[in-house]
Amino acid sequence: MMTNKIRKNLILVGEVTEFFNSFLKCLFSRPFYLNRLYEQIIELGLGSLSITIVIGLVTGMVMTLQFGYGLEKFGGTLYVPAIVSLSLIRELAPIFTSLLIAGRIGSGISAEIGAMNVTQQIDALRALGTSPIRVLVVPRILASLITLPLLAIFSGIVGIFGGMIIAYTEFNIPTGFYINKVLSNITYVDIFGSMFKCCFFALFITLLACYKGFHTREGTRGVGNSAIWVVVRTSMIILVSDFFLSKLLILVFS
Amino acid sequence: MKDIILELKNVRKSFEAKQIHNGVSFHLRQGETVGLLGYSGTGKSVLLRSIIGLEDIDSGEILYHNNRIDQLSEEALFKVRTKISYAFQSGALFDSMNVFENVAYPLFEHTDLSEEEVEIKVDAILNLVAMKESKRLMPSDLSGGMQKRVGLARSMALSPEILLYDEPTAGLDPVNVDLILEIMKKFKSAGFSGIFVTHDIPAALKVCDRLLILKDGVIHFNGTPQEFEESQDDFIKTFSNSDN
Numbered sequence: 111m112m113t114n115k116i117r118k119n120l121i122l123v124g125e126v127t128e129f130f131n132s133f134l135k136c137l138f139s140r141p142f143y144l145n146r147l148y149e150q151i152i153e154l155g156l157g158s159l160s161i162t163i164v165i166g167l168v169t170g171m172v173m174t175l176q177f178g179y180g181l182e183k184f185g186g187t188l189y190v191p192a193i194v195s196l197s198l199i200r201e202l203a204p205i206f207t208s209l210l211i212a213g214r215i216g217s218g219i220s221a222e223i224g225a226m227n228v229t230q231q232i233d234a235l236r237a238l239g240t241s242p243i244r245v246l247v248v249p250r251i252l253a254s255l256i257t258l259p260l261l262a263i264f265s266g267i268v269g270i271f272g273g274m275i276i277a278y279t280e281f282n283i284p285t286g287f288y289i290n291k292v293l294s295n296i297t298y299v300d301i302f303g304s305m306f307k308c309c310f311f312a313l314f315i316t317l318l319a320c321y322k323g324f325h326t327r328e329g330t331r332g333v334g335n336s337a338i339w340v341v342v343r344t345s346m347i348i349l350v351s352d353f354f355l356s357k358l359l360i361l362v363f364s
Numbered sequence: 365m366k367d368i369i370l371e372l373k374n375v376r377k378s379f380e381a382k383q384i385h386n387g388v389s390f391h392l393r394q395g396e397t398v399g400l401l402g403y404s405g406t407g408k409s410v411l412l413r414s415i416i417g418l419e420d421i422d423s424g425e426i427l428y429h430n431n432r433i434d435q436l437s438e439e440a441l442f443k444v445r446t447k448i449s450y451a452f453q454s455g456a457l458f459d460s461m462n463v464f465e466n467v468a469y470p471l472f473e474h475t476d477l478s479e480e481e482v483e484i485k486v487d488a489i490l491n492l493v494a495m496k497e498s499k500r501l502m503p504s505d506l507s508g509g510m511q512k513r514v515g516l517a518r519s520m521a522l523s524p525e526i527l528l529y530d531e532p533t534a535g536l537d538p539v540n541v542d543l544i545l546e547i548m549k550k551f552k553s554a555g556f557s558g559i560f561v562t563h564d565i566p567a568a569l570k571v572c573d574r575l576l577i578l579k580d581g582v583i584h585f586n587g588t589p590q591e592f593e594e595s596q597d598d599f600i601k602t603f604s605n606s607d608n
Contacts, residue, residue: 225459226459233456234458236438236445237449237450237452238445238469238473239443239445239473
């Protein structure tokens with residue numbers, strides 16, 4: 111039983127690696143589907159913008175509230191801007207945005223490609239002399255690599271703004287002081303690190319979603335199962351790999 | 365006698381333990397339409413899919429103009445697939461594109477035609493399959509017969525040398541069956557070749573120059589419609605009298 115599970119997982123890793131190789135081959139050879147890339151950027155990026163704003167804003171507000179009251183007991187309210195902004199930019203914004211994208215986009219991609227697979231549309235693409243990897247996978251992965259880091263940074267900025275409102279209204283922290291503290295604590299390294307993590311998460315989310323879509327079987331039931339599989343696996347990968355990526359970034363930049 | 369453009373030699377194919385093809389051999393000549401018949405599950409559609417490389421064969425040879433195509437890479441096969449086209453049983457239309465976009469897709473991918481030229485060509489093809497009036501409709505708005513006709517139109521868009529028809533008349537009413545057969549006849553009269561997978565013996569007799577019967581993984585019968593009808597072979601007699 112255990113051996114079987116290990117074998118299955120090894121096969122999965124092999125297949126995903128092969129799928130990634132096909133992606134790389136198509137990425138660096140013609141034809142390029144720039145209009146499809148543009149469509150995906152709009153769908154992935156602009157489509158996720160409103161929910162990213164809500165999540166960023168609420169996270170920043172809640173964090174400020176909790177840290178504010180927690181640190182107030184020790185007279186440390188003035189540290190709130192630095193703590194909130196750093197934790198948002200370094201960890202919370204990339205993690206929450208990536209989890210959101212894994213749920214919204216990952217499941218959507220696997221369901222869409224999975225449905226195309228079970229209705230023979232992917233075979234039709236091949237039969238018409240085009241590469242489904244080139245047409246379906248390359249634009250989606252590139253679009254997520256472009257949009258996810260930008261969404262995460264934007265979410266972090268909105269979160270800092272939300273924190274500023276709460277800091278002023280609840281703890282009387284002047285806005286000028288708040289902004290000054292945020293700008294003096296956040297460095298380019300924090301922003302670069304956050305974007306680096308997001309690129310890693312974006313690659314995994316879309317790669318696994320596309321892979322699962324291409325391997326969807328058993329009709330509409332299989333489409334639903336693929337979507338669930340992608341959300342569960344990518345969420346786990348995001349959370350677990352975040353620790354190692356954070357450690358790596360600290361080692362490199364400390 | 366016209367040239368052989370497609371030839372299968374001793375093709376074998378299995379899915380895990382199940383042997384589907386056990387040495388299939390036949391050829392297709394220029395301008396000829398061949399009917400591929402057999403009971404359900406004998407691997408007729410798998411054979412069509414193998415010809416254009418959607419399925420890998422285990423052994424044997426598939427030759428197109430005397431060049432082996434069964435060993436080509438996926439990228440190399442893309443060129444072959446513009447010459448050997450496949451009309452899916454379900455139509456397999458792209459559900460995010462309308463009828464016009466579906467038929468125009470291969471033209472935009474493989475030709476340098478301008479948008480106006482593509483529009484003219486697509487209109488002509490849609491006219492051929494009596495779907496010109498529906499070119500702005502989405503696949504979900506079409507009936508099964510209409511989807512098959514659009515699928516046929518899409519597979520004809522690049523004027524392929526060979527068209528592989530995978531049960532184009534299955535599940536259709538007699539009017540739609542006749543419409544599809546008329547389209548196939550027009551394509552044939554234009555000099556193109558085809559392989560017609562079907563259960564529908566009367567339909568095959570109407571459009572095919574030759575019939576192949578697949579049984580136990582091999583071609584059991586290979587002859588003209590007249591030879592088929594006059595055959596004294598027990599299996600052929602039973603098959604021709606059955607509903608398949």
